Amino acid sequence: MRIDTAEHAQGNIPPQSNLPDPVLTPLSRRQADRLVHLALRAATDLGLTVTYQGGAALVPADPSADRPVLGLSNLARIIARFEEDRWPSLIEEHFTGMLAQLSQGPPPPPADPERELIQRLVPRDALPSSWTSDRPDFLPGLISVPSAETDGVVTMYFEPADLGLTWSDAERFGLANLRRLKDQVEYVDHDDLRITFVSGTGYAASRALVLDTVLRETLQVEHPPYGVLAALPARDTLILHVIEDLSVLPALGVLLNVAARCYSRDPGPLSPEVHLVTPGLTWHPATTELPDHAPLRLSPELESLTKLLATREGAAQSRYPMP
Template identity: 70%
Template sequence: MTIDAATEYARGNNSSRPDPTLTPLSRRQATRLVHLALSAAAERGLDLAYLGGGALVPADRSADNPMLGLSNLARIVAQFDEDHWPVLVEDHFDQLLEQLRHGPPTPPTDPERELIQRLVPRDALPADWTADRPDFLPGLVSVPSTTDDGIVTMFLEPADMGITWGEAERFGLANLRGLTDHVEHVEHEGLQVDFVTGTPFAASRALVLDTVLRESLRVDHAPHGVLAAVPARDTLMLHVIRDLSVIPALGLLLNVAARSHAHDPGPLSPEVFMVTPDFRWFPATTLSPDYTPLRLSSELETLTKVLATSELPRRS
């Protein structure tokens, strides 16, 4: 029997497949979210349409209406039963409209006290704004921002505040160091992984990792470094390397980081990194030429050899 693919799709037989844009929702769930979002927008006087691409756009291109992304909203609603989605979408659009009523954000009046550095995916920003900014980690740049009542605003033109990029970054890092972490210590089969969570700057605390280790984890010195991951904006994952348990710890971090990056709002990177005692960041894994499973990076492989030697029994 021959089944026409277009007919099969039209009948919804592919509705359970992952939506290619609004992850981690299925196609059916993505369709429902778009319907809820369009209804909420219309009720608030916004004439928007969904043409794909994960965003609502002005139905009339000449109209002065905003473009509203749905990617993070998809990740938020995915954590709840669908019965709760209408309320979540309504609240989301209420917050968006409140922000729009205030107009464009104004630069901080006291950048030295207000700016906070934040990790942001390079591809989420206009290319010409970040062309001269180096990556902190592959694909991630450090951007000065402010926070007001839970709303984070980025400022990509420090000159508008009368300061240079260098000054903005210095102010932002100093204020980032002053934040307080919420840390959860998780034990799993004898391994400890520390989760820094609870704020929109949790992952960005990787920029001041020395402060996190010293003040939040009470680790004055990590002689072998740490494993670290920044899967999403609200999460920094750490494992202090002490012995060869770094290998199973790496497997655990890779698994959790991949899931967080795929499902949590504000995805950053699914990778796990090895951070040396002097705070240089290296990939913890590398792809094999034939695309077989991941292998240890050369830096981590070298470290495991050192750890293996140190754990050999001494000869009497």
């Protein structure tokens, strides 16, 4: 059971302390302060001289030092699932494992890039702009990068030439290996709607890059006649709904809600948006955001599809009237 401690105030805590922390989501400000305190103590016990200056990371107290920079964003999302009395041990375990990885140095480059590279979706704004300026978006704010995983550590390769490859070759290898991954699938039926959750690896959301394979091999859907709704809220979650009729509208509401929750709480956030993917695998936004915080509206593409579905359902009902 997931326990969201951010929603449970404890004792007579000042109301300001229970406001959401603007950086270390989904924790409250009080909980974020406690995370930073525990993280600093754990780092000190491990022999590190670091400080917290905001920005969701512990940085070297000596400004001239390059390392280590210890991120807290994903740690905040992990510990939010547990009661606070478990936080000290979880944080200590997290930093012990992180330092063990750092002490071993960077993982070696893949010996066989053709078999080892896996394409990965990452947020553009999480990376230095100089690394990504020449890479197109797969979806707004998300780029596709060749990567390799060694002992649970993922390394991304922004200069495939270092591996003796062109970008196109590295991407081709990465997509081919991404297609070979096996999905863990959970079907959730909600008010006669079927929502599919694809998970099982840290590349689950990246499987959107090979959605045709996911539909064919995982969902056993060769050619969805009206396309699918898709959301990629976090790196280990891909949410899908195969469109069959006007139930796409309540399905959109479910996906918007679940995607927003996953994006705000799960490690490795990618995007809270829901997308309409056509039968030809063209991606469009499912909604259009209006100014002044007005309610979302259907995107032109989804609005056109719902009109088509309404026309066809109306024609079917007139052809076969209810008794």
